[in-house]
Amino acid sequence: MDAIQIIISLVLSFSIVLSLVQLECWSAWLSGEKLSEHMATIIEPFRIKSVEPLNFTSREERSDILKNADHNLFLVHSDHVLIDLLTDSGTSAMSAKQWAGIMVGDESYAGSPSFYRFEEATRKITGFKHVIPTHQGRAAEKIIFTLLGGKGKYFVSNTFFDTTRGNIEYSGAEAHDFLTEAGKNPGLIADFKGNMDTVALEAFIREKGAENIPMCVMTITNNSGGGQPVSMQNMKETAAICRKYGILFFIDACRFAENSYFIKLREKGYADKSVLEIAQETFSLADGCTISAKKDALVNTGGFLAMNDDAMTQEAKNLLIITEGFPTYGGLAGRDLEAIAQGLEEVLDEDYLRYRLRSIEYMGEKLSAAGIPMILPTGGHALYLDAKAFMPQIPPHEFPGVALANALYLQGGIRGVEIGSLMFGKYDADGGHVAPPMELVRLAIPRRVYTQSHIDYVCEVIIEVFQQREQYSGYRIAYESPC
Numbered sequence: 012m013d014a015i016q017i018i019i020s021l022v023l024s025f026s027i028v029l030s031l032v033q034l035e036c037w038s039a040w041l042s043g044e045k046l047s048e049h050m051a052t053i054i055e056p057f058r059i060k061s062v063e064p065l066n067f068t069s070r071e072e073r074s075d076i077l078k079n080a081d082h083n084l085f086l087v088h089s090d091h092v093l094i095d096l097l098t099d100s101g102t103s104a105m106s107a108k109q110w111a112g113i114m115v116g117d118e119s120y121a122g123s124p125s126f127y128r129f130e131e132a133t134r135k136i137t138g139f140k141h142v143i144p145t146h147q148g149r150a151a152e153k154i155i156f157t158l159l160g161g162k163g164k165y166f167v168s169n170t171f172f173d174t175t176r177g178n179i180e181y182s183g184a185e186a187h188d189f190l191t192e193a194g195k196n197p198g199l200i201a202d203f204k205g206n207m208d209t210v211a212l213e214a215f216i217r218e219k220g221a222e223n224i225p226m227c228v229m230t231i232t233n234n235s236g237g238g239q240p241v242s243m244q245n246m247k248e249t250a251a252i253c254r255k256y257g258i259l260f261f262i263d264a265c266r267f268a269e270n271s272y273f274i275k276l277r278e279k280g281y282a283d284k285s286v287l288e289i290a291q292e293t294f295s296l297a298d299g300c301t302i303s304a305k306k307d308a309l310v311n312t313g314g315f316l317a318m319n320d321d322a323m324t325q326e327a328k329n330l331l332i333i334t335e336g337f338p339t340y341g342g343l344a345g346r347d348l349e350a351i352a353q354g355l356e357e358v359l360d361e362d363y364l365r366y367r368l369r370s371i372e373y374m375g376e377k378l379s380a381a382g383i384p385m386i387l388p389t390g391g392h393a394l395y396l397d398a399k400a401f402m403p404q405i406p407p408h409e410f411p412g413v414a415l416a417n418a419l420y421l422q423g424g425i426r427g428v429e430i431g432s433l434m435f436g437k438y439d440a441d442g443g444h445v446a447p448p449m450e451l452v453r454l455a456i457p458r459r460v461y462t463q464s465h466i467d468y469v470c471e472v473i474i475e476v477f478q479q480r481e482q483y484s485g486y487r488i489a490y491e492s493p494c
């Protein structure tokens with residue numbers, strides 16, 4: 012054998028080895044298993060093409076920043092925040108395809124093809140006949156509650172989000188929550204802590220009279236209740252009660268994809284259904300929905316109102332024109348409609364949802380192992396620290412949640428939001444403090460923005476603050492806006 016023959020036979024045997032490796036991979040693919048499915052580490056199902064720098068500050072600088080902001084984290088400039096967990100709303104990283112959609116968005120005042128793409132994407136998931144784009148979720152709420160609200164009316168929900176409640180109360184009507192008992196117990200591990208208490212709901216309908224209750228709203232996932240999911244069974248039971256009494260059943264569907272994936276993971280009979288099928292079944296139970304696209308549509312602005320009723324849609328469009336814009340763009344630009352259409356497709360990707368729910372669960376597991384008190388199980392979009400148990404030396408009227416949120420910023424430049432006595436506390440007739448049931452700090456995780464090492468860093472900071480928790484003291488309100 013001469014040198015050329017030796018080289019040829021080496022190349023041939025190398026190719027045979029390579030093709031065998033490929034055969035190994037193909038056999039996994041043919042068996043239906045994705046190559047990474049057996050691995051314990053669930054990775055971010057994307058790679059990064061465009062980056063934004065994070066700004067580091069020293070502890071001394073952060074101490075001055077807090078003083079200058081009067082210890083109100085909403086007044087801190089975001090370029091002084093290292094990891095911003097203030098909200099998951101409007102903070103998603105858009106994909107290359109969404110940015111491409113931004114470039115092809117058609118800005119015609121009427122009849123833009125971008126609207127029709129948006130309409131098709133929303134119809135495919137929700138099945139509703141009419142869809143009306145708005146600049147964000149609360150604009151859709153404003154329209155529907157202006158139409159249906161008013162003095163003497165009652166609206167019911169598992170838990171109203173605060174803008175929804177605000178729009179109802181602004182119309183003169185009352186908003187009532189019927190959260191299941193399990194949802195009120197932060198430490199209780201249960202699958203669907205966002206559910207409606209259907210017994211209490213029906214009793215309320217009988218007491219007030221169905222004719223005074225225009226609508227029931229199911230919030231999925233239940234944001235104010237800790238991002239906890241609602242089961243399909245509970246939605247079916249609630250929809251049946253609404254049908255029985257002739258009450259409209261709407262879904263506040265900001266996080267419909269996260270809720271659908273929880274159903275797939277946790278509810279009997281749904282493991283083999285796709286998230287799209289579960290979402291379609293969810294919406295098929297309802298008469299309509301309001302959505303803030305800033306969550307599960309993976310965009311930075313937008314929302315919509317969708318429903319089947321022709322007459323109510325016409326009235327809603329009349330209001331839309333004087334508040335938001337013409338019905339084929341609402342409060343949005345054509346480019347925003349393109350990005351929403353694309354985002355609605357991407358959010359149903361189960362690799363994405365698996366990573367999304369896992370990243371919050373992972374954070375919960377790490378913190379629980381260190382003894383950090385929080386709402387359990389972790390929800391779909393945020394982790395809620397139990398500030399009362401974290402800093403028991405601070406009484407509710409001295410705002411333990413504010414103390415904890417300030418401590419996390421001072422220690423590591425992390426921004427969360429207090430959900431407790433500052434946000435929901437009230438004064439009694441003598442000016443005394445009436446505390447809400449829980450003192451929480453919400454750490455909301457923006458979609459596709461931070462990686463596992465960012466989450467590890469956040470856990471490290473929380474654990475450090477926990478180890479020094481005795482050194483923190485409370486706050487008092489120095490100035491309060493009169494309204």
Ligand SMILES: Cc1ncc(COP(=O)(O)O)c(C=O)c1O
Pocket residue numbers: 100147148149150172174175230234263265302303304305313314
């Ligand atoms: C459950 C729920 N409903 C409604 C809204 C309001 O949406 P937007 O902020 O787009 O007005 C939010 C926002 O966080 C929400 O979480």
